[in-house]
Amino acid sequence: MAKGWVRVGVGSFFTSRLDEAIGWARKYSIFQYPFVTACCGMEYMATACSHYDIDRFGAGLPRFSPRQADVLFVVGTISHKMAPVLKRIYDQMTEPKWVVAFGVCTCTGGFYDNYATVQGIDTIIPVDVYIPGCPPRPESVIDGLMKLQEKIATGAQRF
Amino acid sequence: MDGEAILGALQARFGGALAETHAHRGDHTALVERGALLDVLRHCRDDGALGFDMLADLTAVDYSKFPGREDGPRFEVVYHLLSVPHNHRLRVKVRVSEDDPVVPTASGLWPIADWFEREVWDMFGLRFAGHPNPKRLLLYEEFVGHPLRKDYPINRRQPLIGPKI
Numbered sequence: 456m457a458k459g460w461v462r463v464g465v466g467s468f469f470t471s472r473l474d475e476a477i478g479w480a481r482k483y484s485i486f487q488y489p490f491v492t493a494c495c496g497m498e499y500m501a502t503a504c505s506h507y508d509i510d511r512f513g514a515g516l517p518r519f520s521p522r523q524a525d526v527l528f529v530v531g532t533i534s535h536k537m538a539p540v541l542k543r544i545y546d547q548m549t550e551p552k553w554v555v556a557f558g559v560c561t562c563t564g565g566f567y568d569n570y571a572t573v574q575g576i577d578t579i580i581p582v583d584v585y586i587p588g589c590p591p592r593p594e595s596v597i598d599g600l601m602k603l604q605e606k607i608a609t610g611a612q613r614f
Numbered sequence: 615m616d617g618e619a620i621l622g623a624l625q626a627r628f629g630g631a632l633a634e635t636h637a638h639r640g641d642h643t644a645l646v647e648r649g650a651l652l653d654v655l656r657h658c659r660d661d662g663a664l665g666f667d668m669l670a671d672l673t674a675v676d677y678s679k680f681p682g683r684e685d686g687p688r689f690e691v692v693y694h695l696l697s698v699p700h701n702h703r704l705r706v707k708v709r710v711s712e713d714d715p716v717v718p719t720a721s722g723l724w725p726i727a728d729w730f731e732r733e734v735w736d737m738f739g740l741r742f743a744g745h746p747n748p749k750r751l752l753l754y755e756e757f758v759g760h761p762l763r764k765d766y767p768i769n770r771r772q773p774l775i776g777p778k779i
Contacts, residue, residue, distance in 0.1 A: 535772055536753070569769070573774070
Protein backbone atom coordinates (compact mmCIF):
# COMPACT_ATOMS: atom_id res chain seq x y z
CA MET A 456 0.00 0.00 0.00
CA ALA A 457 1.17 3.46 -0.76
CA LYS A 458 2.35 5.41 2.20
CA GLY A 459 0.12 8.41 2.96
CA TRP A 460 -3.00 6.79 1.73
CA VAL A 461 -3.40 4.58 4.81
CA ARG A 462 -1.78 5.70 8.03
CA VAL A 463 0.38 3.15 9.70
CA GLY A 464 1.96 3.14 13.12
CA VAL A 465 0.79 5.49 15.88
CA GLY A 466 -2.89 6.49 15.60
CA SER A 467 -3.77 3.89 13.01
CA PHE A 468 -5.60 1.65 15.47
CA PHE A 469 -7.13 1.72 18.91
CA THR A 470 -8.01 -0.92 21.44
CA SER A 471 -11.26 -1.27 23.36
CA ARG A 472 -13.24 -3.80 25.28
CA LEU A 473 -16.08 -5.35 23.32
CA ASP A 474 -18.54 -4.32 26.06
CA GLU A 475 -17.49 -0.71 25.75
CA ALA A 476 -17.73 -0.70 21.99
CA ILE A 477 -21.21 -2.20 22.05
CA GLY A 478 -22.27 0.13 24.86
CA TRP A 479 -21.04 3.12 22.88
CA ALA A 480 -23.00 1.96 19.84
CA ARG A 481 -26.12 1.23 21.81
CA LYS A 482 -26.22 4.50 23.69
CA TYR A 483 -26.30 6.45 20.44
CA SER A 484 -28.95 4.33 18.74
CA ILE A 485 -31.91 4.58 21.08
CA PHE A 486 -35.12 3.66 19.27
CA GLN A 487 -37.88 4.74 21.61
CA TYR A 488 -41.41 3.51 21.90
CA PRO A 489 -43.51 6.42 23.24
CA PHE A 490 -46.35 4.99 25.32
CA VAL A 491 -48.24 8.26 25.66
CA THR A 492 -51.46 8.30 27.69
CA ALA A 493 -51.83 11.80 29.09
CA CYS A 494 -50.74 15.43 29.24
CA CYS A 495 -47.01 14.60 29.62
CA GLY A 496 -47.23 13.75 25.93
CA MET A 497 -47.16 17.45 25.06
CA GLU A 498 -43.85 17.88 26.83
CA TYR A 499 -42.55 14.72 25.21
CA MET A 500 -43.44 16.17 21.80
CA ALA A 501 -41.76 19.46 22.69
CA THR A 502 -38.63 17.53 23.59
CA ALA A 503 -38.76 15.45 20.44
CA CYS A 504 -39.14 18.45 18.14
CA SER A 505 -36.33 20.36 16.54
CA HIS A 506 -35.85 23.04 19.21
CA TYR A 507 -34.42 20.56 21.72
CA ASP A 508 -33.20 18.14 19.04
CA ILE A 509 -32.90 14.78 20.76
CA ASP A 510 -31.31 13.50 17.57
CA ARG A 511 -28.10 14.76 19.19
CA PHE A 512 -28.43 11.78 21.51
CA GLY A 513 -29.30 9.32 18.77
CA ALA A 514 -32.85 9.13 20.06
CA GLY A 515 -34.58 10.99 17.27
CA LEU A 516 -36.48 8.13 15.70
CA PRO A 517 -39.49 6.83 17.61
CA ARG A 518 -40.71 3.38 16.57
CA PHE A 519 -44.38 2.65 16.95
CA SER A 520 -43.89 -1.08 17.14
CA PRO A 521 -42.56 -2.45 20.43
CA ARG A 522 -40.65 -5.12 18.51
CA GLN A 523 -38.43 -2.48 16.91
CA ALA A 524 -37.85 -0.40 20.04
CA ASP A 525 -35.08 -0.37 22.65
CA VAL A 526 -36.49 2.06 25.20
CA LEU A 527 -40.05 2.21 26.44
CA PHE A 528 -41.01 5.78 27.31
CA VAL A 529 -44.05 5.57 29.58
CA VAL A 530 -45.49 9.07 29.30
CA GLY A 531 -48.57 9.86 31.36
CA THR A 532 -50.91 8.41 33.95
CA ILE A 533 -51.36 4.64 33.89
CA SER A 534 -54.76 3.49 35.09
CA HIS A 535 -55.47 0.01 36.40
CA LYS A 536 -57.30 -0.73 33.19
CA MET A 537 -54.29 0.31 31.11
CA ALA A 538 -51.83 -1.69 33.23
CA PRO A 539 -52.27 -5.02 31.37
CA VAL A 540 -51.71 -3.23 28.05
CA LEU A 541 -48.48 -1.65 29.28
CA LYS A 542 -47.28 -5.00 30.60
CA ARG A 543 -47.99 -6.67 27.27
CA ILE A 544 -46.17 -3.93 25.34
CA TYR A 545 -43.16 -4.39 27.61
CA ASP A 546 -43.23 -8.15 27.10
CA GLN A 547 -43.32 -7.70 23.33
CA MET A 548 -40.11 -5.66 23.26
CA THR A 549 -36.95 -7.54 22.42
CA GLU A 550 -33.84 -7.55 24.59
CA PRO A 551 -31.93 -5.45 25.33
CA LYS A 552 -34.63 -3.08 26.57
CA TRP A 553 -34.92 -0.21 28.99
CA VAL A 554 -37.82 1.67 30.53
CA VAL A 555 -38.11 5.38 31.28
CA ALA A 556 -40.85 6.59 33.64
CA PHE A 557 -41.73 10.03 32.28
CA GLY A 558 -43.56 12.34 34.68
CA VAL A 559 -44.59 12.00 38.28
CA CYS A 560 -47.70 9.91 37.52
CA THR A 561 -45.65 7.09 36.12
CA CYS A 562 -43.07 7.40 38.90
CA THR A 563 -45.44 7.27 41.87
CA GLY A 564 -49.01 7.84 40.75
CA GLY A 565 -48.57 11.55 41.39
CA PHE A 566 -51.52 13.28 42.97
CA TYR A 567 -53.87 10.59 41.65
CA ASP A 568 -53.90 8.78 44.97
CA ASN A 569 -57.20 7.12 44.12
CA TYR A 570 -58.98 3.98 43.00
CA ALA A 571 -58.25 4.29 39.30
CA THR A 572 -54.51 4.91 39.04
CA VAL A 573 -51.52 2.59 39.31
CA GLN A 574 -49.25 3.92 42.05
CA GLY A 575 -46.06 3.94 39.98
CA ILE A 576 -45.36 1.75 36.96
CA ASP A 577 -42.55 0.01 38.83
CA THR A 578 -45.30 -2.04 40.44
CA ILE A 579 -45.78 -3.60 36.98
CA ILE A 580 -42.51 -3.43 35.05
CA PRO A 581 -38.88 -2.65 35.93
CA VAL A 582 -37.87 0.99 35.46
CA ASP A 583 -34.36 2.24 34.63
CA VAL A 584 -34.74 6.03 34.76
CA TYR A 585 -37.33 8.13 36.59
CA ILE A 586 -38.00 11.63 35.29
CA PRO A 587 -40.16 13.48 37.85
CA GLY A 588 -42.15 16.61 37.07
CA CYS A 589 -45.72 17.47 36.28
CA PRO A 590 -44.90 17.53 33.44
CA PRO A 591 -41.07 17.56 33.33
CA ARG A 592 -39.39 20.33 31.37
CA PRO A 593 -37.56 19.22 28.22
CA GLU A 594 -34.31 19.94 30.04
CA SER A 595 -35.24 17.33 32.67
CA VAL A 596 -36.14 14.88 29.93
CA ILE A 597 -32.77 15.37 28.24
CA ASP A 598 -31.08 14.98 31.61
CA GLY A 599 -32.93 11.70 32.10
CA LEU A 600 -32.01 10.63 28.59
CA MET A 601 -28.33 11.29 29.29
CA LYS A 602 -28.55 9.31 32.52
CA LEU A 603 -30.07 6.48 30.53
CA GLN A 604 -27.25 6.71 27.99
CA GLU A 605 -24.75 6.47 30.82
CA LYS A 606 -26.54 3.44 32.19
CA ILE A 607 -26.65 1.80 28.76
CA ALA A 608 -22.98 2.46 28.11
CA THR A 609 -21.63 1.36 31.48
CA GLY A 610 -23.86 -1.62 32.10
CA ALA A 611 -22.98 -5.18 31.21
CA GLN A 612 -23.83 -5.80 27.56
CA ARG A 613 -25.68 -8.92 26.62
CA PHE A 614 -25.56 -9.87 22.97
CA MET B 615 -94.55 24.35 29.37
CA ASP B 616 -92.70 26.02 32.17
CA GLY B 617 -91.47 24.05 35.14
CA GLU B 618 -94.39 24.86 37.41
CA ALA B 619 -96.85 23.64 34.81
CA ILE B 620 -94.92 20.39 34.32
CA LEU B 621 -94.92 19.70 38.04
CA GLY B 622 -98.60 20.62 38.22
CA ALA B 623 -99.47 18.18 35.43
CA LEU B 624 -97.55 15.38 37.14
CA GLN B 625 -99.15 16.24 40.49
CA ALA B 626 -102.62 16.11 38.97
CA ARG B 627 -102.00 12.72 37.40
CA PHE B 628 -99.90 10.90 40.01
CA GLY B 629 -100.80 12.76 43.19
CA GLY B 630 -99.55 10.75 46.15
CA ALA B 631 -96.79 9.04 44.18
CA LEU B 632 -94.96 12.37 44.07
CA ALA B 633 -93.39 12.59 47.49
CA GLU B 634 -92.16 16.12 47.02
CA THR B 635 -91.64 18.79 44.39
CA HIS B 636 -89.42 21.81 44.47
CA ALA B 637 -87.66 24.32 42.28
CA HIS B 638 -84.20 25.73 42.77
CA ARG B 639 -82.97 28.57 40.57
CA GLY B 640 -85.37 27.60 37.82
CA ASP B 641 -84.64 23.87 37.92
CA HIS B 642 -87.79 21.92 38.76
CA THR B 643 -87.56 18.62 40.56
CA ALA B 644 -90.05 15.88 41.33
CA LEU B 645 -89.25 13.32 44.03
CA VAL B 646 -91.07 10.12 43.12
CA GLU B 647 -91.90 6.98 45.07
CA ARG B 648 -89.97 4.01 43.76
CA GLY B 649 -93.06 1.98 42.92
CA ALA B 650 -94.40 4.67 40.60
CA LEU B 651 -91.08 5.60 39.02
CA LEU B 652 -91.49 3.76 35.74
CA ASP B 653 -95.06 4.99 35.29
CA VAL B 654 -93.98 8.59 35.85
CA LEU B 655 -91.03 8.28 33.48
CA ARG B 656 -93.15 6.61 30.82
CA HIS B 657 -95.78 9.31 31.12
CA CYS B 658 -93.10 11.99 30.84
CA ARG B 659 -91.84 10.43 27.63
CA ASP B 660 -95.16 9.58 25.97
CA ASP B 661 -97.45 12.45 26.98
CA GLY B 662 -97.65 14.87 24.06
CA ALA B 663 -97.50 18.04 26.14
CA LEU B 664 -94.52 16.82 28.19
CA GLY B 665 -92.67 15.04 25.36
CA PHE B 666 -89.43 14.24 27.22
CA ASP B 667 -87.78 12.38 24.36
CA MET B 668 -84.26 12.56 25.78
CA LEU B 669 -82.73 11.22 28.96
CA ALA B 670 -79.93 13.73 29.33
CA ASP B 671 -78.39 12.20 32.44
CA LEU B 672 -78.90 9.46 34.96
CA THR B 673 -76.75 9.40 38.05
CA ALA B 674 -76.88 8.82 41.79
CA VAL B 675 -75.95 10.58 45.00
CA ASP B 676 -74.75 9.08 48.27
CA TYR B 677 -76.18 11.13 51.14
CA SER B 678 -74.68 9.06 53.96
CA LYS B 679 -72.43 11.90 55.17
CA PHE B 680 -74.65 14.79 54.10
CA PRO B 681 -75.56 17.11 56.99
CA GLY B 682 -79.17 16.54 57.98
CA ARG B 683 -79.59 13.47 55.81
CA GLU B 684 -77.74 10.87 57.89
CA ASP B 685 -80.90 9.03 58.92
CA GLY B 686 -82.92 9.05 55.71
CA PRO B 687 -82.58 6.71 52.74
CA ARG B 688 -78.93 6.67 51.82
CA PHE B 689 -79.05 7.04 48.02
CA GLU B 690 -80.91 9.06 45.45
CA VAL B 691 -81.06 8.15 41.77
CA VAL B 692 -81.43 11.25 39.61
CA TYR B 693 -82.93 11.45 36.12
CA HIS B 694 -82.46 14.57 34.02
CA LEU B 695 -85.06 14.73 31.29
CA LEU B 696 -85.01 17.04 28.28
CA SER B 697 -87.68 17.64 25.68
CA VAL B 698 -86.09 18.63 22.40
CA PRO B 699 -89.34 19.76 20.64
CA HIS B 700 -90.62 21.74 23.67
CA ASN B 701 -87.21 22.82 24.98
CA HIS B 702 -88.04 22.20 28.62
CA ARG B 703 -86.41 20.15 31.33
CA LEU B 704 -87.32 18.20 34.43
CA ARG B 705 -85.36 16.47 37.15
CA VAL B 706 -86.85 13.30 38.62
CA LYS B 707 -85.40 11.77 41.78
CA VAL B 708 -86.10 8.54 43.60
CA ARG B 709 -84.83 7.65 47.06
CA VAL B 710 -83.20 4.26 47.61
CA SER B 711 -82.28 2.72 50.94
CA GLU B 712 -79.02 0.92 51.58
CA ASP B 713 -80.78 -2.31 52.57
CA ASP B 714 -82.74 -2.59 49.32
CA PRO B 715 -80.67 -0.79 46.66
CA VAL B 716 -82.78 -1.71 43.65
CA VAL B 717 -84.48 0.56 41.11
CA PRO B 718 -86.46 -0.55 38.05
CA THR B 719 -84.50 -0.08 34.86
CA ALA B 720 -85.34 2.75 32.45
CA SER B 721 -83.47 1.11 29.58
CA GLY B 722 -86.77 0.07 28.01
CA LEU B 723 -87.79 3.72 27.76
CA TRP B 724 -84.53 5.35 26.69
CA PRO B 725 -81.83 2.99 25.36
CA ILE B 726 -79.09 5.28 26.69
CA ALA B 727 -80.16 4.35 30.23
CA ASP B 728 -78.42 1.02 29.63
CA TRP B 729 -74.93 2.51 30.00
CA PHE B 730 -75.95 5.15 32.56
CA GLU B 731 -77.30 2.44 34.82
CA ARG B 732 -74.22 0.30 34.37
CA GLU B 733 -72.11 3.29 35.41
CA VAL B 734 -74.28 3.84 38.50
CA TRP B 735 -73.90 0.15 39.40
CA ASP B 736 -70.16 0.51 38.86
CA MET B 737 -69.71 3.57 41.01
CA PHE B 738 -72.45 3.28 43.64
CA GLY B 739 -73.45 -0.40 43.71
CA LEU B 740 -77.13 0.23 43.01
CA ARG B 741 -78.93 -2.50 41.10
CA PHE B 742 -81.41 -1.90 38.28
CA ALA B 743 -84.08 -4.58 38.13
CA GLY B 744 -84.66 -5.85 34.60
CA HIS B 745 -81.44 -4.44 33.17
CA PRO B 746 -80.38 -6.48 30.10
CA ASN B 747 -76.64 -6.44 30.84
CA PRO B 748 -75.92 -5.55 34.48
CA LYS B 749 -72.13 -5.45 34.33
CA ARG B 750 -69.57 -2.82 35.30
CA LEU B 751 -69.08 -0.16 32.62
CA LEU B 752 -65.91 1.82 33.42
CA LEU B 753 -64.08 -0.36 35.92
CA TYR B 754 -63.05 -3.97 35.51
CA GLU B 755 -64.58 -7.13 36.88
CA GLU B 756 -61.82 -7.72 39.46
CA PHE B 757 -62.46 -4.35 41.11
CA VAL B 758 -63.49 -4.62 44.76
CA GLY B 759 -66.17 -2.21 45.99
CA HIS B 760 -67.86 0.84 44.52
CA PRO B 761 -65.58 3.87 44.60
CA LEU B 762 -68.08 6.75 44.66
CA ARG B 763 -69.71 5.52 47.86
CA LYS B 764 -68.78 7.87 50.67
CA ASP B 765 -67.47 5.02 52.83
CA TYR B 766 -65.01 3.85 50.16
CA PRO B 767 -61.50 4.70 51.49
CA ILE B 768 -59.99 7.26 49.14
CA ASN B 769 -56.61 5.51 48.98
CA ARG B 770 -57.66 1.87 49.03
CA ARG B 771 -55.38 -0.16 46.77
CA GLN B 772 -56.95 -2.45 44.21
CA PRO B 773 -55.42 -5.73 43.06
CA LEU B 774 -53.38 -5.38 39.88
CA ILE B 775 -54.87 -7.15 36.90
CA GLY B 776 -53.59 -8.50 33.62
CA PRO B 777 -51.14 -11.04 32.19
CA LYS B 778 -48.58 -12.23 34.75
CA ILE B 779 -48.84 -9.19 37.01
